[in-house]
Amino acid sequence: MKTEVKKITAESLREASELIRAGELVAFPTETVYGLGANAFDDDAVKRIFQTKGRPSDNPLIAHVHTDYDLKKLVDFDPPYAEKLRKAFLPGPLTMVYPSTNKVSPFVSAGGSTLAVRVPSHRGAQSFLKEVDLPVVAPSANRSKHVSPTSASHVLFDFDGQIPLILDGGRSEGGIESTVLDVTGEIPLILREGLITREMIASVTGKCEKYVRKEGEIARSPGMMYKHYAPACPAYLCESAEEGVALYRKLDQEGKNPYLMAGGVCLRELPPLRLLSLGDTPKEMAANLYEKLREGERVAGAVVAIRPKEQDGIMAGVMDRLTRACRS
Ligand code: TXA
Ligand code: MG
Secondary structure, eight states: OOOEEEEOOHHHHHHHHHHHHTTOOEEEOOSSSOEEEEETTOHHHHHHHHHHHTOOTTSOOEEEOOTTOOGGGTBSOOOHHHHHHHHHHOSSSEEEEEEBOSOSOTTTTTTOSEEEEEOOOOHHHHHHHHHHOSOEEOOBSSOTTBOOOSSHHHHHHHHTTTSSEEEEOOOOSSOSOOEEEEOSSSSOEEEEOOSSOHHHHHHHHSOOEEOOOOTTOOOSSGGGGSOOSBOSSOEEEESSHHHHHHHHHHHHHTTOOEEEEEOTHHHHTOOSOSEEEOOSSHHHHHHHHHHHHHHHHHHOSEEEEEOOSOOSTTHHHHHHHHHHHTOO
8 A cells, every 4th residue: 555645735635534434544643743543433444543553452542523523422421620621721632531422433442431532733633623524533643652753754654555644734743642631530630641731730620630550450541551652772761961971871882872862951961972852841852752762763772861850740741751762
């Protein structure tokens, strides 16, 4: 199969919509990362997402809808605080997990009773979802466990020859995936950290907690259990600039072609070595992380990341990804 990459135009949107309705997969941009989309009502198309990505079948998918889509078609229960959250943050990088009406394919929820719904703010994503006018399930458009894609070329690298069309909407500005929030209980629970932070959610709902899996309990969000976001080369996470530079020098002497990855305050403490710079602010670090991990696997024999000192707000989401990328 030839994989075409097309800029978003009326014509490519029509083609994308026809492909989705025919049960094919189409990759499309969002403000967080690119998604690999399929018709949420089509069992075979949903199964093909799991096959194409090599994704474990127990890991549920997010349904993406346009801003005018009637949520009641998909979800059964809606606590009052959820309405406030939608008003405050949607469209945008917040995915909400509701009790499902079970109208979509059962493979979407991986056998569970909840459904994750996201309304992306990216203009191209909205145009695509309006054209299709169906819920489109979409995981990040990367091979399972690989680094998530923030550009059409990243998607092509992972799926060339396996999908018919990639809609190219430029670079994803956010750079890390949406916050996943369980809204099935009295208090919203963060299942995955992202650009909409716990502080932002609590400022609307009063309370918000980070879900912590208890010993022996089945994870509420299976995705949180897996090694993820990993570049093809070895990646190490060091606690300080000193430790990072020492490891870099050791690997360099061994001829391993290491690159240092750092951002924020740490960046300014470093001697001039081969560097993958994440930028200065937490927002920049989120936007650059996956791009730099993918650059790292292209140019480096090993990536030595230094733990950024900033830890609040969206750095919680950045650290979650960086830690998993470096988990051996
Ligand atoms: O920003 C994003 O969310 C991107 C773009 C494409 O929208 N999508 C994305 O999808 O990151 P994916 O499949 O790579 O990650 C979805 C995460 C997984 O950790 C999964 O376990 C969790 O959301 N999830 C999906 N449905 C769920 C559900 N019903 N209950 C709990 N967790 C769920
Ligand atoms: Mg993913």
